Each structure stands twice: as C-alpha cells, then as structure tokens.
Amino acid sequence: DQQVKQNSPSLSVQEGRISILNCDYTNSMFDYFLWYKKYPAEGPTFLISISSIKDKNEDGRFTVFLNKSAKHLSLHIVPSQPGDSAVYFCAASVRSGGGADGLTFGKGTHLIIQP
C-alpha cells in the first residue's frame, strides 16, 4: 500500500514558468514532509521540508505547501530553470515517533524544464 503518492510520473514546464509538483499521503500519523531532488546515477539530495504545524515553507525559488485536511502537499518552483530538470521525490515521516526508522518516499515525478 503506497502511503505517499506522486500521481504524475512526469511533468514538462517551460523555462521561467512555475513548476508545481504534487504529493498525497494516506497515513495521518505523518507529521514531517520533505522533498528530495535526484539527478540520474546520483543519490537524492534534500531540497526543502515542512512540519505539520505549518502550512507553508519557503526557501528561495522553492516553496512547499501543506494541506493537512486534504493530506496533500505541493512543491512550487518559481521561476523554473534548466538545472531544475530532475526527479523529485516527496517523503514523509512520523517525527513524533523518533523518526529513526527512515522516510517513506513516493515514486517520484520527473520534471523536465523546456528551454
């Protein structure tokens, strides 16, 4: 059973426009959410995170929005740049449980930025 779902396997966006990547989760115990970025043949790198006590977190061009009632989060990238082309993974954890047992990841969305 997929507890973290990224329903769009790929997304194509024009350079300079906004990229919106979506993620849904089913486990109501999740209280911390992260986005990772992955280039081919490399390990994922941390991008941005949000605690369940917030509904928005911003870091430069990247903003994550959390809608707890809908169990939905999204990552906005504005403006999109060619270097943003990568696979983006949504991840979640039960931080209040210690979190040492790792993250639950979605299947990823391949973002392609068109020149």
Place this chain on the structure above:
Amino acid sequence: SQTIHQWPATLVQPVGSPLSLECTVEGTSNPNLYWYRQAAGRGLQLLFYSIGIDQISSEVPQNLSASRPQDRQFILSSKKLLLSDSGFYLCAWSQGTPEKLFFGSGTQLSVL
C-alpha cells in the same frame, strides 16, 4: 564535514551469485544508517535501517541481509541473487534530525 561513501557505482552479477555492497560514513559518530532500493518504475523502498552496531531492522522480507560491523560501516549482502534484486541501491545516514537523510551516490545493480 560529514561524507558518505558507497561502492561500487555499478555492478553486473549473474543470478545465484553472492552480493556485498559497502557503505561508510565519515565525520560523525553513531549515525543512523539506511539501505534503500529504487527498482525500475518504483519509488525509494526502505530495506534496512540501523541505529547502532549490530542493531539492524528489516522493513520488508527479501533475499537480502544487512550488517553493521562498525559504527560507521553498513553492508548489504545476499547469498544468492535473484533477477528481482536488480535496482539502484542507496545508502543513507541521519543524525540529530533523523528524518533528514543524506544519501550516497548509489550502486546500480543488474542481475542477469
């Protein structure tokens, strides 16, 4: 600063052969260590995690095992590989904020 090393980068193994992937972390002590796998068309699946030497937890039943003989060394093994073991294997560590993982560069394993 902390670094994580994972090797080899690629590996091609015949079905039924053994496997040993090694991961080491530098610049920290007593990290939480993890093995993840990304199979084709699937997300990152947690295989094993360890909060200390010889303390290994398995998340899914499988043909693989993990060991942590030293504080900063994590090894993924198999006695006999299956075709379904093919995938991209990632080692990761965390500390302090355990939900924030730092990944190695991964091993692409092809079982033929």
